[in-house]
Amino acid sequence: MGVRGLWTYLKPSATTESLAALALDGRYTTGRPPFRPFVIGVDVSVWFEQCQQVTRGRAHAQSGQNPPLRTFIFRTARLKSFPVQVIFAYDGPERPALKRGQKVATKKTHWMTKPTQRILDTFDIQWFTVCTVHLVLMFVLATDSSPQAKGEAEAELAAMNGAGMIDAVMTDDSDVFAFGGRLVLRNSSLSDSTVDVYRADIPHEDYALVSLLCGGDYDMAGLPGCGPATAFGLARCGLGHSLHAAESRRQFHGPFRQSWREDMEHQLRYDPMSRVGPDNISDTVPNIDTWSAYLNPAVSEPLVPVRQPGVPDVGKIAAAAVSLLGWEDADRLLNTFHNKIWPGVVTSELLQDLCTWRPDNQDVALAAAATRHFFLHFVCKKQTVAGLSGYNVRMPADALAKDTFRFLEHLSMPEGPPKPFRLWVPEGIYKAWMKFMWTSPLDVGKPSKGGPSSQDVIDLTNESDENEWVIDFTSGSPSCGSKSKGKSKAWSMDFIDLT
Helix, strand or coil: CCCCCHHHHHHHHCEEEEHHHHHHCCCCCCCCCCCCCEEEEEEHHHHHHHHHHHCCCCCCCCCCCCHHHHHHHHHHHHHHCCCEEEEEECCCCCCCCEECCEECCCCCCCCCHHHHHHHHHHCCCEEEECCEEEEEECCEEEEECCCCCCCCHHHHHHHHHHCCCCCEEECCCCHHHHCCCCEEEECCCCCCCEEEEEECCCCHHHHHHHHHHHCCCCCCCCCCCCCHHHHHHHHHCCHHHHHHHHHHCCCCCCHHHHHHHHHHHHHHHCCCCCCCCHHHCCCCCCCHHHHHHHHCCCCCCCCCCCCCCCCCCHHHHHHHHHHHHCCCCHHHHHHHHHHHHHHHHHHHHHHHHHHHCCCCCCCCCCCCHHHHHHHHCCEEEEEEECCEEEEEEEECCHHHHHHHCCCCCCCCCCCCCCCCEEEEEEHHHHHHHHHHHCCCHHHCCCCCCCCCCCCCCCCCEECCCCEEEEEECCCCCCEEEECHHHCCEEEECCCCCCC
């Protein structure tokens, strides 16, 4: 989708980066909360196509009911396990009715739209579509009927990216550059925790010129014989800028148009590397309708506001999975949530805590249930993952397991305590949470009267002999000690009751 040959041309300049490293760059290590997370806008139409392709022609007995929706749930859960905030955009009714020479059913809703919106609600992820803004906060649904998401999702997200409202756009549609996207991510399956990162380094009117000349969704013909290399060369000659300036002054037709065409003919005639002769310039170039579709797409005014990050509701996710996917095996459901859903829940809670913390808030119990357990029960050690320093935390799963089954009255939760799961927490997030959430906000910056400082992170790693350190909350007074060689070396410590 998008501009013919553009991804191939831009690939050498793209970088493959860890999504976690990209999201953490410059965040959480300096200053104090609230910390705004890295925000990614997702073009959901691309996910629709990819989720349906995953199992197309490869369905088998273990695929289960509705494989595309199952893939959508797993992808969403995978994305939530990274230290990012996501917002999904659906195409609106004012998107172009003709793309690549084919009519687009602008009034017909894709079959995946409603169920995926239900899934996003359970994950407490913001989405917007078809003239509505959909916000979920504290499990309360609020809908604003003001016109929003008028046209194509990637155009709306590109405008939000250009305005600094979101940090990146995740899409496979290369039109996003012509619409004004500045940081674009590919590899939305996140199979290896990395993304291909494309950074726009020229004005978006130059990308619009490339789209106009190479041919794309709105005009497949373009300039016959013109590829991205030639189109970018013409853009460097200023043809995109001059076309944009003329349209802004409403001088697109008449003498200017003829002068612009002569300028392009001159550049093509005296470019020894060009495969496009001046005689190839058809009378329709430049096409004003195609140009306007890229430079003036139908987007919201004002743009859709981005809310604070939310936390998935595992009970609602489980209910949706049973309803949409037919997951009736309690043991298998619990194991799936243990491996794929719960890590993203805790990560989301940490991000939400750090995003909503305020210096004048005297409530020391800011963290939700799972992150409260995170510190009441933690056994962790330092671990470097993909070059990033962090902490590998052993998370208790009792509360999450009970919450998962709270709407499934016809299913019995498997007997016995659920096994803990491991969660890798980036060092910056871990230390920031420890510093600002472990103590009362009013205590931050005050000197300690003894024992571990309220500002210091308690390092539970003995890196010299790789033994773990634990905080013991089972005795009369909390203590911290080593488990090395059966010996116990403990000291008392200040205890803040978060229960």
